[in-house]
Amino acid sequence: MNLAIRDIRYHRGRFILTSIGLGLLLGVVISMGGIYRGLIADALAILNTNKADIWVVQQGTSGPFAESSRIPEESRYRIAAVPGVAAVSPLAFQTIQIERSGKPFRFFLIGYGLDSFGGPPDIIAGRNIRQKHYEMVVARAMRIELGEKITLGQNEYTVVGISENIVSSGGDPVAYVTLSDAQEIQFKKSNHAIRNDRAKIGAGVAGNKALSPQQAELLKQNIIAATESTHTVNTVMVRLVPGADLKETQERIERWNRLRAISDAEQTAILAKGMIEKARMQLGLFRVILLVISGVIISLIIYTSTLDKIRVIATLKLIGSQNRVIIGMILQQSLLMGVLAYGIGYLVILLTYEKFPRRIVLEAFDLQMLFVIVMAICTISSFVGIRKALKVEPAEALGG
Amino acid sequence: MFAIEVDNLTKIYGKGETTVTALQDATFKVRPGELVAILGPSGSGKTTLLTCIGLINEPTLGTVVIDGTTVADGGWHGGIDLKRMRREKLGFIFQAHNLIPFLTAQENVMIALEINGLTRNEAKKRSVELLSALNLGHRINNYPSALSGGESQRVAIARALANRPKVILADEPTAALDTENGKNVMDLLKKLAVENHSAIMVVTHDHRMVDGFDRIFTVSDGRITDEKIS
Numbered sequence: 001m002n003l004a005i006r007d008i009r010y011h012r013g014r015f016i017l018t019s020i021g022l023g024l025l026l027g028v029v030i031s032m033g034g035i036y037r038g039l040i041a042d043a044l045a046i047l048n049t050n051k052a053d054i055w056v057v058q059q060g061t062s063g064p065f066a067e068s069s070r071i072p073e074e075s076r077y078r079i080a081a082v083p084g085v086a087a088v089s090p091l092a093f094q095t096i097q098i099e100r101s102g103k104p105f106r107f108f109l110i111g112y113g114l115d116s117f118g119g120p121p122d123i124i125a126g127r128n129i130r131q132k133h134y135e136m137v138v139a140r141a142m143r144i145e146l147g148e149k150i151t152l153g154q155n156e157y158t159v160v161g162i163s164e165n166i167v168s169s170g171g172d173p174v175a176y177v178t179l180s181d182a183q184e185i186q187f188k189k190s191n192h193a194i195r196n197d198r199a200k201i202g203a204g205v206a207g208n209k210a211l212s213p214q215q216a217e218l219l220k221q222n223i224i225a226a227t228e229s230t231h232t233v234n235t236v237m238v239r240l241v242p243g244a245d246l247k248e249t250q251e252r253i254e255r256w257n258r259l260r261a262i263s264d265a266e267q268t269a270i271l272a273k274g275m276i277e278k279a280r281m282q283l284g285l286f287r288v289i290l291l292v293i294s295g296v297i298i299s300l301i302i303y304t305s306t307l308d309k310i311r312v313i314a315t316l317k318l319i320g321s322q323n324r325v326i327i328g329m330i331l332q333q334s335l336l337m338g339v340l341a342y343g344i345g346y347l348v349i350l351l352t353y354e355k356f357p358r359r360i361v362l363e364a365f366d367l368q369m370l371f372v373i374v375m376a377i378c379t380i381s382s383f384v385g386i387r388k389a390l391k392v393e394p395a396e397a398l399g400g
Numbered sequence: 401m402f403a404i405e406v407d408n409l410t411k412i413y414g415k416g417e418t419t420v421t422a423l424q425d426a427t428f429k430v431r432p433g434e435l436v437a438i439l440g441p442s443g444s445g446k447t448t449l450l451t452c453i454g455l456i457n458e459p460t461l462g463t464v465v466i467d468g469t470t471v472a473d474g475g476w477h478g479g480i481d482l483k484r485m486r487r488e489k490l491g492f493i494f495q496a497h498n499l500i501p502f503l504t505a506q507e508n509v510m511i512a513l514e515i516n517g518l519t520r521n522e523a524k525k526r527s528v529e530l531l532s533a534l535n536l537g538h539r540i541n542n543y544p545s546a547l548s549g550g551e552s553q554r555v556a557i558a559r560a561l562a563n564r565p566k567v568i569l570a571d572e573p574t575a576a577l578d579t580e581n582g583k584n585v586m587d588l589l590k591k592l593a594v595e596n597h598s599a600i601m602v603v604t605h606d607h608r609m610v611d612g613f614d615r616i617f618t619v620s621d622g623r624i625t626d627e628k629i630s
Contacts, residue, residue, distance in 0.1 A: 001507060001514050001523075003500075010502030010543070315498045318456065319559070320487025321515045394486075395456045397498050398447065398571055 003325065004332035007309075018301055019337055022294060023344025029290045030349045030370060034360035036276075036283045041361045043169040043271040046110075047264065049121050052089075052237035053246060055262045056253055062262075064093070064235035065169045066270050071259060073183075073231040079259075082252045084244030089116035090233040092182040095172060096152065107142055107175050108168035109152070111182020118237055120176045126161035132178055137161035139173040152177075153185040169271055171358050179233070187230040198224055291377060294341075298381035302334050306385035313389050314397035323390060330385045338378035342371055401468050403566045403599030404430040404453060409462035409472075411448050411622075422448040424622045426462070430599045430615075432566060435590055437610040438603045440619035446603045447571060449619065453601065454490055454569045455482045466490070467566040487516050491560030491598070493589075495572035497552045499544040505531060505555045506540040512562040530558040534588070550581035554588070561592060568592075570602040574609055582609055 008015045046065075055064065056071065056079055063069025073090055080088045092111040097104055112118035114129060120137045126146045129135045136157040138144045148159045157177060166174045177185070189197070205211065205220045238261070240249060250261040262270070306313070313326055346367065353360040409426040412419050423445045430436055438446045451457035453464060455471055464472040466489050471480050486492075499508045506527045513523035531540050534554045544552055553573060560568050570589065574582030586602075586609045593600045602613070610616055618626035 001503075001511055001520070003503075003511075006507065007502045311498065312500050312502075315494075315500065316511075316515075317483070318454075318486065318492055318498075319512050319515070320483045320485075320490075321511075322483065325515055393456075395451060397492075398451065398456070398494060 002332070003329040004336060007329065008333065008336060015337070016340075019340040020344055022297060022301075022337065022341035024348065025290060025294050025297070026341050026345030026370075026374065027348040028345075029287050029294070030345050030362070030367070031353070031356070031360060032283045032287050032290070033366045033370065034349065034353060034362050035356075035358055036280055037361035037363055037366065038359035039171075039276045039279055039283075040272055042167045042171045042359055043276055044268060045166050046168065046174070047267055047271065049166055050089075050118050050237055051239070051264075052118075053240045053264055054238035054250060054253065055264070055267050056236040056238060056259050057234070057262060059254075059258050059260050061260065062270050062274070063260075064091070065267075066275055069234050070232050071234075071236065073179075073233050075259060076233075076236050079236055079238060079253055082249060084240050084249040084252075085238055086241040086244075087116060087239045089113055089118040089237045090179060091118050091235050091237060092179055092186055092233045093168075094182075094186050095168065095170065096185075098150070098152070100150075106172050107138075108170070108172045109175050109177060109182060109185065111177050111179040111185075113179045117239070120161065120163035120174075121166055122164045123161045124164055126159070128161055129176065129178060130160075133181055134158060135160045135177070137163050137176040139163050139166050139175065141165045141167070141173040142175065150175075153188065154191075155181075155184070157181070167359065169275060180230075183230040183232065187232055197227060201227070291373065294374070295377040295381050298334060298337065298378055299384050301337065302330060302382050302385040303388065305333065306330060306388050309389075310392055311397060313392045314394055317392065318394035318397045326389050327386050330389055331379065331382045334378040334382035334385070335375060338374045342374050401432075402429045402465070403432045403434070403467055404428075404601070405463070405465035406453065407463045409449070409452055409464060410460050411445075411452055411457060412460040421622050423452065426624050428617070428624065428627070430567075430601065432599055433593055433597045434599050434614045435593045435612070436599070436601045437613040437616045438601060438619055439605065439607065439610065439616060441605065444619045445622040446619045448622075450569050450571055450601065450603050453567070454492060455486050488563060489566050491563070491565035491568040493553070493556050493560045493568065493570035493573045495575045497544075497549075497556040497576070499547075499552055499555055499559075501544055504541050504543055505536060505547065505551075505558075508544070508555055509558045509562050512559045516563045526562065527558070530561060531555070534558050548581075549577050550584060553577060553581070553585050557585070557588060557592070561596060561598075564596060565598060568598050568600045570600065572603055572605070574604065574606060579608075582606070586610075586612075 057063035057069035058071050061067050061069045076088045076090045079085060090113060094109055096109050097106045124140060129137055134155060134157050136150060136159050138159055140162055144159050146159055149156045168174055201220055201223050205216045246263055250263060253259055253261040316326055407427050409423060411423040412421050414420055426449055438449060440446045448457060452459045458476055459472045461474050463470060466485060470477045471485055503511060509527035509530055510523040513526055528540065531537055534557060536551060536554055539547060539551060574585055577585060589600055590612055616628040617624050
């Protein structure tokens, strides 16, 4: 006869309520694991979508995601000429926050060359960008309708396509425009600043009496062209030809061009270990604390439940019950509570995780490990109750 | 063979100067089927006597033999499996019946059978037989909280009898019952002693309940001071 089940059956209201409370706590533990996995998935989303072998960034930086990186656009041609390189794609991107329906709206804008890779993943509605200017593809999570117009910088962009969800390393949804549009949005100065700069350059050149008026005008035009150029990118992605030596290609790119060539694996490490390390530790610490709290709660519940059953345990001992019957009753109750609480926690997260503001990724391995940990906690927690039960004397069954 | 043999049984609580002799030099023998009452005021040592025979309280001195097995010989007899002895040879009935609240009447009887090695089906069958014999056939699925005091005590008796013990020890089995129910329980115990050939020792302080008992011990200040034979 299973005494644990019968006790639970008799006190089912109390047992279920306790398990729900514990389940919600475990739900938080599960969600934190999911948030951590989500952080990694978000951090690596752009990397995984683009499938570049090398990310070329400004020398001495860990860009383009971990820190600012700016390199001349024309370096793409020099990189493309390096032996072993199959294709290159320059990217310009930035995080943008605009006002939309009276609320702040944040997203990550990527500009890519229409003739190269690095564009949006699968288009689920509308079409990809076809024109060189003023068209935009947005991720589904942005909840922007096809045909909607978004003002960025000095221009208006029409949403022509909706892509599968993709987010930046910071968790913001991604929108795509052409490289030239992205460069203009990011690097083009305001009209007022341009007028100001031009006046300053004009005055500076005019003050140089050694130049003829024609020379002064030519110099002025060149300086203005240089200062107003938007031909800068944040990174150049590189795909190698099959069989090319990654290390050697990286070295060649770095040696020639005063650039840093970061392999995909190195970029993954920078993003996964560097950028989210603190978040990982923070979430890990929270999870440990919550699991310890769960353990303490289970211990207390099992202990008080054992205290409630002192007379029952004494009676069982008096009628000759073996210790294993009593240990089994307490241990099984603890484990059943753990199983039910885990199930409730899992169900709650399963039903709500899509509504979380940040992505939650539930991985089978994490869930299995947590289940094993919860079972271990339940087993250890039941020891306090078992210890108490084993000390109960059969004589305690006597008396009124 | 005697069901119970007690010789110079003594129980002393505490050590050194703070010792209390709860029971001193108790000596008697009880045959199978014999019904023995232990009378005495509170604190006289009657429950101590019962618990020493019931293998709950370790005797300080003296011997206790249950159904031919020496269980105590100046302390527990070496190698004796107390739980097994309690399971197989003894049945207990308590003042507060001590039914397990989360088990039904039938399950309360079945648990005693299952921990003694009976299969679930065997235990089910025997528990129904026992409860029906005690006029509780219609209450087998009721929890103790739904049973009256008399019914609960009859379930406790069924549990005590479940493994056909050689000795049944009852500690104030009628204390929580009214006179009529108390009388019914005592009559039932008398009947069972004859039918099952079990020795039954009943601790009580109520002289009215001991009519028809084979022997009546009176305990006072830890000693058996009087023994009446019907």
